[in-house]
Amino acid sequence: MKHAADTEFSGQNTQHIQRSDADLPRREVIGLPLVDATARATIESVLAPGRRTVAFLNAHCANVMARDPSYADALRRADMILPDGIGVELAARMTGQRLAANLNGTDFVPALLREARQRGLSVFLFGGTPGTADRAADRLCRDMPGLRVVGTRDGYAGAADEAAAIDAINASGADILIVAMGVPLQDVWLARNAERLAPRVRLGVGALFDFLAGNVRRAPHAVRKARCEWVWRLAIEPRRMARRYLVGNATFMARAALHALRSVDPIGLRKRLLDLTLAGLAAVALSPLLLLVILAIRLDSPGPAFYRQTRVGKDGTPFPVLKFRSMYTDAEERRAALLAQSDRAGICFKSRNDPRVTRIGRFLRRSSLDELPQIFNVLRGEMSLVGPRPALPQEVAAYPAQALGRLRVKPGITGLWQVSGRADISFDKMIDMDLAYGASRSTLLDLMIIFLTFRTVLSGRGAY
Numbered sequence: 001m002k003h004a005a006d007t008e009f010s011g012q013n014t015q016h017i018q019r020s021d022a023d024l025p026r027r028e029v030i031g032l033p034l035v036d037a038t039a040r041a042t043i044e045s046v047l048a049p050g051r052r053t054v055a056f057l058n059a060h061c062a063n064v065m066a067r068d069p070s071y072a073d074a075l076r077r078a079d080m081i082l083p084d085g086i087g088v089e090l091a092a093r094m095t096g097q098r099l100a101a102n103l104n105g106t107d108f109v110p111a112l113l114r115e116a117r118q119r120g121l122s123v124f125l126f127g128g129t130p131g132t133a134d135r136a137a138d139r140l141c142r143d144m145p146g147l148r149v150v151g152t153r154d155g156y157a158g159a160a161d162e163a164a165a166i167d168a169i170n171a172s173g174a175d176i177l178i179v180a181m182g183v184p185l186q187d188v189w190l191a192r193n194a195e196r197l198a199p200r201v202r203l204g205v206g207a208l209f210d211f212l213a214g215n216v217r218r219a220p221h222a223v224r225k226a227r228c229e230w231v232w233r234l235a236i237e238p239r240r241m242a243r244r245y246l247v248g249n250a251t252f253m254a255r256a257a258l259h260a261l262r263s264v265d266p267i268g269l270r271k272r273l274l275d276l277t278l279a280g281l282a283a284v285a286l287s288p289l290l291l292l293v294i295l296a297i298r299l300d301s302p303g304p305a306f307y308r309q310t311r312v313g314k315d316g317t318p319f320p321v322l323k324f325r326s327m328y329t330d331a332e333e334r335r336a337a338l339l340a341q342s343d344r345a346g347i348c349f350k351s352r353n354d355p356r357v358t359r360i361g362r363f364l365r366r367s368s369l370d371e372l373p374q375i376f377n378v379l380r381g382e383m384s385l386v387g388p389r390p391a392l393p394q395e396v397a398a399y400p401a402q403a404l405g406r407l408r409v410k411p412g413i414t415g416l417w418q419v420s421g422r423a424d425i426s427f428d429k430m431i432d433m434d435l436a437y438g439a440s441r442s443t444l445l446d447l448m449i450i451f452l453t454f455r456t457v458l459s460g461r462g463a464y
Contacts (some may be wrong), residue, residue, distance in 0.1 A: 047119065052202070083103055109208055122150045126165065127186065175201060275378050288374060312393055314392060
């Protein structure tokens with residue numbers, strides 16, 4: 001298969017960024033350090049100079065790992081483990097984490113190969129039933145003219161003589177080896193032969209060759225984007241998928257929940273249970289009020305009823321905080337011109353007579369009703385009922401060293417400073433209160449603050 005020069009890569013800048021595996025952040029999920037980065041950043045790291053083995057983790061992989069020590073060891077020896085599927089995302093959220101991207105192999109590997117083609121790197125396909133690797137190679141070369149596939153070998157007779165298979169792979173001069181022999185065989189094979197394989201990038205990709213060769217139908221793009229591929233696949237393959245997706249996913253989610261319980265400290269676990277219970281009850285009980293507020297906002301001024309703003313959460317992780325819109329839609333553009341009018345000393349901007357606030361917005365702020373939608377941030381695990389208020393990224397960037405300590409605690413809807421005067425409290429005093437809360441948090445303290453919050457809201461003290 002001939003190589004042709006080609007400069008296209010998804011319409012993006014083709015400048016090569018030199019980075020190593022260590023540059024990519026990791027998050028521990030089910031006891032494994034998963035890559036927590038975008039597809040683009042991960043591709044750059046995979047193809048950077050150096051040798052590396054790449055594995056994928058989905059719900060099925062985790063179930064196999066739990067009963068196969070050799071596979072568990074192979075995953076831990078991989079240089080990079082990529083999160084694959086909604087199940088792994090949910091497992092991360094059980095521990096209060098959010099992964100940057102779902103790097104499922106059927107989408108990630110073709111994107112990786114498009115960049116490999118751009119860099120003139122060659123690939124060897126190893127695995128699948130007889131003829132599957134050849135058909136997968138033909139499909140890749142049709143979809144990516146110029147991709148250098150320098151060899152193929154099936155995973156049956158072609159894999160029976162391990163030494164011969166390794167010799168053929170090494171003789172091809174391939175830069176990238178893609179192994180599709182299924183879990184756990186492919187990853188165990190790669191771990192066992194890591195030192196004998198010449199290709200510097202090695203990936204275990206499961207059933208990818210079957211999808212490319214047309215042996216297995218792939219879900220339409222719209223279905224994959226909606227993250228309901230398991231429903232689609234269950235409909236077309238009910239017998240096989242019932243066991244794989246229903247029983248398998250249920251087993252995985254139970255295992256993920258148990259792992260999350262072990263990894264959470266007792267105080268954090270009690271706090272999360274309190275958050276889920278009270279926020280869930282509030283979402284149901286306050287739904288009529290929420291609908292009335294939405295209607296009032298829409299009648300008062302043009303624009304959406306809700307406002308999403310990026311805030312900084314626990315450990316500096318950004319997330320979209322949800323509020324009822326209390327300002328006109330051009331509020332962000334007008335903020336810089338009003339900074340000198342802040343009525344609070346320090347970094348955080350507050351103005352009693354902020355002209356950007358709508359009529360209904362003044363009532364919502366005075367009554368703190370604008371914060372109610374954050375109960376959904378609590379249910380999603382991004383916030384807690386009680387904790388430091390989430391700050392804006394520009395505020396965090398200007399924090400003194402001491403103030404960074406408030407980021408060690410999950411942000412909350414209410415907290416010590418809210419029940420002690422809210423916006424009447426200075427920035428330095430607010431930081432002292434947040435640090436004190438982080439050092440002495442308990443379920444009893446949270447309940448007391450929640451109780452005092454009702455009194456503070458009714459009085460309206462410090463709210464504007």
